[in-house]
Amino acid sequence: MIGIDWGTSRFRAFRLAPDGAIRDHRSGARGVLAVPNGRFADSLREEIGPWLAAGERHVLMCGMVGSRQGWVEAPYLPCPVGPAELAAALIDVPFDWAEVKLVPGVNGADPDGVAEVMRGEETQLAGALAAFDRLGAGRVAAACLPGTHSKWARVAGGRITGFATHMTGEVFAALRGHTILGRTMQDGAATDLPAFDRGVARAAQAGGLLHHLFGVRAEALAGRLDPGAGASYLSGLLIGHEVKAALTGVAADAVVPVIGAPELTALYARAIEAGGGIAERINGEAAARGLGLIGALVGWR
Amino acid sequence: MIGIDWGTSRFRAFRLAPDGAIRDHRSGARGVLAVPNGRFADSLREEIGPWLAAGERHVLMCGMVGSRQGWVEAPYLPCPVGPAELAAALIDVPFDWAEVKLVPGVNGADPDGVAEVMRGEETQLAGALAAFDRLGAGRVAAACLPGTHSKWARVAGGRITGFATHMTGEVFAALRGHTILGRTMQDGAATDLPAFDRGVARAAQAGGLLHHLFGVRAEALAGRLDPGAGASYLSGLLIGHEVKAALTGVAADAVVPVIGAPELTALYARAIEAGGGIAERINGEAAARGLGLIGALVGWR
Numbered sequence: 002m003i004g005i006d007w008g009t010s011r012f013r014a015f016r017l018a019p020d021g022a023i024r025d026h027r028s029g030a031r032g033v034l035a036v037p038n039g040r041f042a043d044s045l046r047e048e049i050g051p052w053l054a055a056g057e058r059h060v061l062m063c064g065m066v067g068s069r070q071g072w073v074e075a076p077y078l079p080c081p082v083g084p085a086e087l088a089a090a091l092i093d094v095p096f097d098w099a100e101v102k103l104v105p106g107v108n109g110a111d112p113d114g115v116a117e118v119m120r121g122e123e124t125q126l127a128g129a130l131a132a133f134d135r136l137g138a139g140r141v142a143a144a145c146l147p148g149t150h151s152k153w154a155r156v157a158g159g160r161i162t163g164f165a166t167h168m169t170g171e172v173f174a175a176l177r178g179h180t181i182l183g184r185t186m187q188d189g190a191a192t193d194l195p196a197f198d199r200g201v202a203r204a205a206q207a208g209g210l211l212h213h214l215f216g217v218r219a220e221a222l223a224g225r226l227d228p229g230a231g232a233s234y235l236s237g238l239l240i241g242h243e244v245k246a247a248l249t250g251v252a253a254d255a256v257v258p259v260i261g262a263p264e265l266t267a268l269y270a271r272a273i274e275a276g277g278g279i280a281e282r283i284n285g286e287a288a289a290r291g292l293g294l295i296g297a298l299v300g301w302r
Numbered sequence: 303m304i305g306i307d308w309g310t311s312r313f314r315a316f317r318l319a320p321d322g323a324i325r326d327h328r329s330g331a332r333g334v335l336a337v338p339n340g341r342f343a344d345s346l347r348e349e350i351g352p353w354l355a356a357g358e359r360h361v362l363m364c365g366m367v368g369s370r371q372g373w374v375e376a377p378y379l380p381c382p383v384g385p386a387e388l389a390a391a392l393i394d395v396p397f398d399w400a401e402v403k404l405v406p407g408v409n410g411a412d413p414d415g416v417a418e419v420m421r422g423e424e425t426q427l428a429g430a431l432a433a434f435d436r437l438g439a440g441r442v443a444a445a446c447l448p449g450t451h452s453k454w455a456r457v458a459g460g461r462i463t464g465f466a467t468h469m470t471g472e473v474f475a476a477l478r479g480h481t482i483l484g485r486t487m488q489d490g491a492a493t494d495l496p497a498f499d500r501g502v503a504r505a506a507q508a509g510g511l512l513h514h515l516f517g518v519r520a521e522a523l524a525g526r527l528d529p530g531a532g533a534s535y536l537s538g539l540l541i542g543h544e545v546k547a548a549l550t551g552v553a554a555d556a557v558v559p560v561i562g563a564p565e566l567t568a569l570y571a572r573a574i575e576a577g578g579g580i581a582e583r584i585n586g587e588a589a590a591r592g593l594g595l596i597g598a599l600v601g602w603r
Contacts, residue, residue, distance in 0.1 A: 113507045115517045116524045150516060166520070167512040168481070175480040180472050206414045209547025210511050211468040211540065215451060216416045219467075223417045239512065246510025 002059040002301040003052055003099075004292030005045075007066035008121055009033050012044075015286065016052050019302045021293035023286060025052070033065045033072075041072035042096055053098050059301040060096070061292050063104040064121035067092065077108035077118055083160035084127045084291075088298035104295060111165045119164060121288070122152050128291030129260045129283045130159050142255040143248060145273075147240075147265045149174075153247040167243045173236060176214065185221035186231035194271070196230035200237020201244075201272045210242045236268065244272040253277055260287045303360040303602040304353055304400075305593030306346075308367035309422055310334050313345075316587065317353050320603045322594040324587060326353070334366045334373075342373035343397055354399050360602040361397070362593050364405040365422035368393065378409035378419055384461035385428045385592075389599035405596060412466045420465060422589070423453050429592030430561045430584045431460050443556040444549060446574075448541075448566045450475075454548040468544045474537060477515065486522035487532035495572070497531035501538020502545075502573045511543045537569065545573040554578055561588045 004015045010032035016025040027048065036044050046053070049060070067075035075092040091102040106120035126144055133141050141159075146152040149170035155163045177183045203213055217235050220226040226234055248257070256279050259266040263284045270280035296302050305316040311333035317326040328349065337345050347354070350361070368376035376393040392403040407421035427445055434442050442460075447453040450471035456464045478484045504514055518536050521527040527535055549558070557580050560567040564585040571581035597603050 111509055111513070111517075113504075113509065115504075116520050118520075165509060165513045166516040167510070168516040169512050171481050172477070172512060172515065175476045176473070179476040179480045180469070203414075203416075207547075207550060208412055208414065208466055209468070209543060209550075211470050211473060211544050212412070212466045212547060214473065215467040215469040216412075219417050219419075242510060243512050246508075246513060249508060 002061060002293070002296045003049055003057050004289050004296065005049075005060060005062040005066075006064050006121060006124070006288040006292070007033060007062055007071070008064045010035070012048060013288065014049055015289040015292065016057065017289065017293045017296070017302060021290065021297070021302065023289055026286075026289070033068070033070055039072075041066070045096065045101075046098060058099050059296065060099050060101040061091070061104065061296050061301065062094070062101065063124035063288065063292060067103045067106060068120055073103060075103050075105040077106045080107060080109035080164075081157070081160040081162045082107050082123060083158075084131070084294050084298060086160070087123060087127060088295045091295075091299065102299070104292070107161060107164075109161070109163045111163065117164055117166055119152055122146050122154075123161060124291035124295065125260055125287040126154055126156075126161055126291070127294055128287040128289065129258045130156060131290060131294050132283065133256065133258060133281070140256045141258060143251045144258040144260065145247065145269055146260050147269045148261065151243060165247065167247065169239050169243045173239050177232060177235060182214065182217050182231070182235060185218060185226070185228055186235070187228045193230040193233035196226070196233035197237035197268060198271065198275065200234040200239075201241035201275045204238050204241025204245060205276065210238075213238055213242075237272070240268060240272045241275070244269065244276060244278075248273070248276065248278055251278075254279065256281050258283050303362060303594070303597045304350055304358050305590050305597065306350075306361060306363040306367075307365050307422060307425070307589040307593070308334060308363055308372070309365045311336070313349060314589065315350055316590040316593065317358065318590065318594045318597070318603060322591065322598070322603065324590055327587075327590070334369070334371055340373075342367070346397065346402075347399060359400050360597065361400050361402040362392070362405065362597050362602065363395070363402065364425035364589065364593060368404045368407060368421055374404060376404050376406040378407045381408060381410035381465075382458070382461040382463045383408050383424060384459075385432070385595050385599060387461070388424060388428060389596045392596075392600065403600070405593075408462060408465075410462070410464045412464065418465055418467055420453055423447050423455075424462060425592035425596065426561055426588040427455055427457075427462055427592070428595055429588040429590065430559045431457060432591060432595050433584065434557065434559060434582070441557045442559060444552045445559040445561065446548065446570055447561050448570045449562065452544060466548065468548065470540050470544045474540050478533060478536060483515065483518050483532070483536060486519060486527070486529055487536070488529045494531040494534035497527070497534035498538035498569060499572065499576065501535040501540075502542035502576045505539050505542025505546055506577065511539075514539055514543075538573070541569060541573045542576070545570065545577060545579075549574070549577065549579055552579075555580065557582050559584050
């Protein structure tokens, strides 16, 4: 079978073996927003034509391709949701060269009733949580997908019971680019780990984020923060606040899967562990694993 | 005597009667940054020449005019600081047409040792706290000067014992102008009070600021927040988080003076009262009152 994670700005496809292993993969910038005039079928055929020619007949997609801006709008499934619920609610997509189905998105509410939605992360979570079966389902109570808009899912028995989005990455960019804080920072990535750790430690103290942010400038003016370390300190401060809030109420001995690109999962794992938590990084293809898992449930491999 | 609050972007002068009443006042855009080539003496003479001609001989200044970018750099006094400490540490400024002195700034550290400084706010606080003598010094434990960079002072016995800056105003502008949140907001001031109150109430809930910020968009997309109300909701969310953090550890029956422009003190007072606190707005000329109080201590009125 073929698994596809088709997001807003990226297209990623996996050719999966019957045992779920990735036989081949391709990715590119043909995200949903780069498909002209709704030509999703043509785009898909161009992307995976060779695999179809080689005999693949089943294509399972997840991500923003199922949104209103995508190919076919898939309704959201309400929490709690696990692989079985996702597999039972796949949406058929018309395509002349193979059977194509779409994993629905998930909606939920945070503990105070504010609405939340996800598309694509539910499939990554399904794949990541399957990797933790060996730990026993009870060991995973929360999982993190860091990014511009990080998602934190609450998990019970291998199913997503609720989730919350934190706009940490976007707030970082706005503060660095458009406030006085950027004036004491050099360009470049947030890669000074001691400075990052100082920011995380600061987030654990009293005073609140809005005060801690001003301290980035105060520390720089006092000569205690190099221009090259300012962005790392700010990153640690924001991620530290995010992790502290997201793990409130989660048992200290729970394992927290952190799913994403290695640079980002490394930082989140540091912040989780600094707070006494147990992080488990999943840098590989969680989406491919989730698509394969759901595909197996409908008999496609 | 003449009292002057000379800030970065504003010049404000008060001619004070012997009883401290404001006989006359003037203000304009000749802030410290608008004085060319260090011509502070000439600028001051142009601003207050008529009052000098009328016989005034004593001029007391506060604000950024005492910074490195100002006229004469005044050292910072360490906390705790009250009117007596300020009056005992005035800095002489050379000026041919009157005796001119400068109120020093104040430095301190927040409870975790992060450095903080103020210039000008110490004088406003001195004036504002004097107005609360009738309550008994013990009733005021914290005071707020809201703004782009809000200052929260801890107070004991009428003196500033420490303070913390929250960059709430600047964060509001950066988030509104440079993140996805601005897309669901109309232009204009944050004047929808019910939406502001909802933001304040949200800040009291779990989840953390970085998650609550994403909720601004979620609420707008769910049709529960009008485009015209988005900025007010965001303002309430940020000010609510600021107030909650700043008043942690402050007794619930303490009176919290909020010192500044009426539009802003009204919002902060709402947020303080929503959390069960007692706010007292001081919209008048706290700086003039503080300058007059310190002037009286050195025999100038």
